[in-house]
Amino acid sequence: MSVRIVALVGSLRAGSHNRQLAEAAVKLAPEGVDVAIVEGLADVPFYNEDIDVEGSVPAAAIALREACAPADALILFSPEYNGTTPAVLKNAIDWLSRPYGGGTLTGKPVAVVGTAYGQFGGVWAQDEARKALGVAGAKVLEDAKLSIPGSVVRFAETHPADDAEVAAQLVAVLGQIAAAAA
Template sequence: MATKVLTLVGSLRAGSTNQQLAEATVLNSPEGVEVSVYSGLESLPFYNEDHDVESAVPAAAQALRDAAGAADALLLISPEYNGTMPAVLKNAIDWLSRPFGTGAVKDKPSAVIGTAFGQYGGVWAQDEARKALTIAGANVLEDVKLSIPNSVVRFAELHPKDDAEVVGQVAEVLANIRTVAEAN
């Protein structure tokens, strides 16, 4: 049985290099790993505890929770916006963290990767996402990392799925996620 990895992408822009990196994960997942990229984060309302009641959870939030609950692991792909993760990704983590202590990310193997224009590949944003996931209760795989710098230049004429180095790194990230998910 394949390990199901739900991927959340912090960039909503269709042509973003992080969206392309997500495509590369789908196309280059190793045997035994099934990657799906979640669509709909742009429809997710900002987290508001007043709206997070059993009978009135917004449909978009419930859909995200259901998708995460059905997955064996999470992979977040984050650009870096002003030195941190995009609000849409933080908002998704907030919805997935509730109800506190039993949310959809509780103990779920999770990793964060990404690419950014800067020389460090978005490591600050990825570190912030790992921190938020940890506090939300996820089993964050601290050793499973991939930060690809200079994205605009590196992927100007080459899609990440066609970059042999990136393909190998993505496959390794997913294999590591599978190993931890299967051990749970």
């Protein structure tokens, strides 16, 4: 039986290094682990409880929930915007946390990793995402971490999948997630 990990990418930019890191996770996933990137986060409206009622839930929010529900675990790839989590990623967490206590995230193993231009690799954003995930009921994997600094320089000419150090660290994180989901 394969472990299904769903990846959410917090950057909408076409050339996003976090998107490339997620692509590396898909490519480098160990045997028995399947990683799938969720598309369409830009189309999910900001969470609003008034529209989160049967018959009114936006199609993009339904698609997000349906993509994540069958997953054994999630991995979030977060850049850092002004010292915190990008709105698109926080919004996805909000939609997946509802209904409170019974949302898609409840009890599900989740890791947060990423890369950013700064010298700490997006640690603040990743910590904020972990906090929100924990409040939302996810089983946050506090030890499954990967923060890659200097993304603009490090990945200027090298895809993260082709960076031996990053690849090894990413495979290790995927192994931790798979073990938690088993």
